[in-house]
Amino acid sequence: MNLCKNLKFLRLARFCMRSFGILPPAATAKAMVSRPSKNAFTLEPLENRELIRVHGGEVIPFLQGLVTNDVARLQASDGPSSIYALFLNRGGRVLYDTIIYRTNDPNTYLLECDREASSELRRHLRTFRVRKRIEIDSVDDEYVPWVIFNEGKGNSLNDASVAPELFITPDPRLPTLGIRVLAPTHMGWGRLVKSFWRNNELGVSTATPESNYKLLRYKQGVGEGINELPPGKCLPLEANADFLSGVSFNKGCYMGQELTARVHHSGVIRKRYMPIRLTGPVKKSMIVKSLAGANLGHLFGHTNDRALALLRIEQVLNGQQELIVDGERCYAEKPCWWPIDLTSKRRAALSTE
Template sequence: MNLVTNFKLLRMARLHIRNLRELSTLMRIPSARSVIGRQNFILEPLAGRELIRVHGSEVIPFLQGLVTNDVSRLESSNGPSSMYGLFLNKSGRVLYDTIIYRTNNRDTFLVECDREASAEFRRHLRTYRVRKSIDIDSVDDEYSTWVMFSPKSEPVPTSPNPDLFVSPDARLSSLGTRILAPTDMNWSQLVKGYWRNNEFSASPASEECNYQLLRYEQGVGEGSLELPPGKCFPLEANADYLHGVSFQKGCYVGQELTARIHHSGVIRKRYMPIRLTAPIGSNKDVTSVAGAKLGRVCGSAHNRGVALLRIEQVLNGRQELMVDGERCYADRPQWWPEDMPGKRRMAFAE
């Protein structure tokens, strides 16, 4: 009996000592507590985007005559590292939405566009090249486009890695940061190469948290499906609020009507975020309860979407909105200016 009791006491003592050792080990590991408080970001490849290289000694005047923004600002050492710009047709309607990146070579720019429209976009550029010494080609086999953003809207840190081109989104800070990385760099390699001291953590995108939903929550359309070529004007796509139009630069294709709309102050429709209560079928028209058409859904996922809607009827009139017989709700983007001059003030007042 005494032997059995002694064995039990010995086993309990060993178990107690082991627990104490494990506790002291956890307390000595500095990362055990710091990981919990570490900022977490979402890192996602943008498979639907492609990079086009535009190179030549006349690249600035060439792009200036085609894009809505002032590309010459990229030449300045104090200028932005990237900018948002739209390419229009002669009627002033949007053909392609792009982000233009400067490089170490002042005669070379990388232009990010929708992958599905890449071939047509390159043909569009070559049409206006005429006799200029400009080379236009895809660098899809060299660079891939990624996006990094914070679900809590925290600022994304920069990276010291020289192999990466890192630039805040040229439209809205809430859309995160664009990363141009070599195509042979996968997700794990990019995470390890982005932060050298592991101050932050990154997670892959999920169905509940991804870049598309982030854009829909902000009411930002992107790509040929959400910005169908030739269907809307740049100011309807909020290009003026997304820093995508310069009203001081010289002429470009579609500039006359864009300037006229801007100076008149009459913009009846704009892209807005919507909240859905049911999946959308083939009919994407947004109507009032009485059946009056107020706009159209341009993209949706889960319970979020982006729609081109009539501003005054939707926001001022507080219309009850319907899509496919189901209720939906439109939101005024927080990043829209609060005070608008002239006729636009009435359209944007809540």
């Protein structure tokens, strides 16, 4: 996909697309979904996410000093097409989470962020721009992020003939979180489905209460956005950024780096985000307690029978994983993508303090 800055070209492209076709009616879309296929995927727009364009000759050193990951990796010919990273405050606590996408222009990068935090993040970027010739603006009216995933059955689109105007990249955090799709704003759900159905490779359906992106994330224990990662509250390693390939411990200095490095090398991380399986509805209290009544953490989101919580590792994983939320029993789960020897490493670190 050519992430072009030329607005005249973009308007012309939109006019042409609208002139030569319209979105298929709902009946047509449903017929497309119901066709049999070996690979059934869920395609969902990320309505709570927004894209920010950062452009300039000094864009790499500019971003390098602000985020936890190594942005220079995106410049390598064999480097990834996207990386996960966090913006921290001076105290080393998380402000905003982001996925950074490279484009065809080596001086232009797209930053995906929480829509509610977009204006604050742009203000944050402009504060540290100083005299660098860096342009920062929202491209919400140009591109929209989507996610396509196939829970439990793999998330590869290698055999699909995808429309060239789409930017496709695996989620840089976990393969199980699916594939990010950056699409022009004029491409609605129907057009995107057609682009994945060119040779009948994929069966694509809309999100449902039983299959949607938030539920997928909660099952994996991955937080996203300012409601789940409240600005200035948690540490990047509490948000599992080290396990999600979101922190580089070799790239050098960046805002909040000192505390992050110290916590990493000490090995003492008392809390982490984990998935929780609920047995009843959560109405009021978001406090997670043990059966004995001790506070063990806080719930930051829930949907269906799953929730996301920041919990004390030692008490939960090495103790009773049956917990209480809002008077109902629930069960903490260790994500399958965590290191197997996580708790033993923590005990070793504590013994050396």
